[in-house]
Amino acid sequence: MSEEQMTGAKMVVEALRDQGVDVVFGYPGGAVLPIYDEIFQQNRIRHILVRHEQGAVHAAEGYARSTGKPGVVLVTSGPGATNAVTGLTDALMDSIPIVVLTGQVPTFMIGTDGFQEADTVGITRPCTKHNWLVRETDVLAGTIHEAFHVATHGRPGPVLVDIPKDVQFANGTYVGPKDVKTTHYTPKVKGDIELVTALAEAMETAKRPVFYTGGGVINSGNKASALLRQLVDMTGFPITSTLMGLGAYPSNGKNWLGMLGMHGLYEANLAMHDCDLMINVGARFDDRITGRIQDFSPGSVKAHIDIDPSSINKVIHVELPIIGDVAHVLEDLLKVWKTRGAKTDGAALKAWWNQIEDWRSVDCLKFKQIGKTIKPQHAIARLEALTRDHPDRYICTEVGQHQMWAAQYMHFNDPNRWMTSGGLGTMGYGFPASIGVQMAHPDALVINVAGEASWLMNMQEMGTAAQYRLPVKQFILNNERLGMVRQWQELLHGERYSHSWSEALPDFVKLAEAFGAKGIYCDNPDDLDEAIKEMLAYDGPVIMDCLVEKHENCFPMIPSGEPHNKMILGENADTQSAIKEGGAVLV
């Protein structure tokens, strides 16, 4: 069956099936019509018609992040492909495996400025892990299989296959995934055992160790999370995670410090600053984490486990660079450390935990819900309380203050339950991502915690949610402001709020109703629980317009250009001079 003559268009569908694809997010156009014709004539792959190609890519990201499988997108040439660029860049920054198929003008017209011609591989070269322009039908199937291989091996990422229309019409030989000549792309997954042993040794004597974990643990898969839990529980070391790694270690685990970084928890950031052994597991020393490089954790020995050699020593110099896959390396590390007697410095650890408890007692996330206005923190805390026990909950976010509050006040006990745009910070990510998640998990509770401004950026996807009856809950914290921008203007630009408010907002209830969905409005703390319950109870897409305090700032915050121990806490926040001249140029 695997060597058969067929058209390129049919090959596409066949190859997707052979790759185990069950859903494709896409939007048709002239240059992909033959493929759409094939999709029409089968029913094993479901096609979800989005309302904008950016939405298709974010939906595929949501699908991928929540399943661990690659997400698939099909769009037309020219504007279809250029509309996909933001999503591709987002997936590249956050290491999300997606495969994007684009139509292209026929090979004989390439270079003539043909109708809807764009240099798609040229435009997407810097925002894909790899891309291909397929010029012959005979190599089409092999290229698609290779694309899946590259997207999902090593550091995952987006790939794109550009398929000219004549290649779709022509006949060629189909090859199955097993018959494709193996590619040379086989990144190393086992870590150097000498370095692993050195790390085990360092763990035995560390007095103030900390695990700093990231998205790489999620990328590595469930086994990595399980091994991480075992390692943390056995060593008794404290653990913090980046925004991208939330859920790999459960937030109800006893060694959990909470998220670190610019809006991370006080105890997590101070533990990072004061530790003597930092064990980075699949995180990339992002600038939201390090703050001022020169003052980043000055007294620690640092180990870094990462599958991508270019992540190592890119920003922070480490003493123990371990190149490999998280699950493979943790397995070896556990083995070596256990064989050597599973030792730690118990007395020192006790003192370290006492110190951490001291920091924890600051209770950096405390807030007061007073008055008749809903505090955004309170809204999220109530959402958390009312959904915490749901057996199958997924949370997406847009970008801004609400995203940080969701990261702070919501708790994740499993990997792949938290979908957010970290590296690129793409407003408009969350809504389509929630659609992708719901497609993958039809019976799950999928909530998108949104800001009104971000949500409007891809609101056209209401059509998709309505058409496919996807019961995604859009929980909009409506502060009528571009809140995060407003916060920076307060801190950095003398409270001159240049263009950072949302005017002419729609009536979100009517908007929902216009799409045949449900709208809920809430502006009173006393009604909040009921409103949330109503949202949860409704079987279909819901927009909940939750009016919140307009001028709330998100704390704790490490002002840009400052070290970890210069955090601003909510209580005594002196926001006027928080960001100094040197930090002002940073984003």
Add this chain to the structure above:
Amino acid sequence: MSPLKIKRGSSSHSAYDLRDYHEQTIERHTLAVVVDNEAGVLARVIGLFSGRGYNIESLTVAEIDHTGHRSRITVVTTGTPSVIEQIKAQLGRIVPVHEVHDLTVEGPSVERELALFKVTGKGDARVEALRLADIFRANVVDSTLESFVFEVTGTSEKIDAFAELMRPLGLSELARTGVAALARSKADDKPS
């Protein structure tokens, strides 16, 4: 609170200032990159350098194995040691890249560049140009009554030096290939 001595306010560098300019010197490295000879591969390499702000001093590329579809790109670049390490790691991430060799650190290597010089002149200048060309072991590959085209092969420094000498003697055009480089033979080299 902290048991560690923390330097405070000791530096006004920004968070993006990843390299310590005061301690690290700029080095020149010659990298040999073996790639699949496929469409766009050179654009990927060049795009990496421009996108991440690395320097290219010289770049040459040509197919070296027709049946195996392999090309060899030789890049001469400059940067601090940590930037050079990043460049190598970033090159290694490009999917059609098979090997990255840093000829500058991987033992002795030889570098050659070829250049063509058009020198226009009459009388003494013409005679002097020919005399110097002889010293540099340049070949005359074309000549008219008023001009020569010289071919010089050697290190980039030799070509620089020859260009300096030819300038006052009527150098009117210069074409250089950029550097090609190979590691010197080792005992265990095998035919490929």
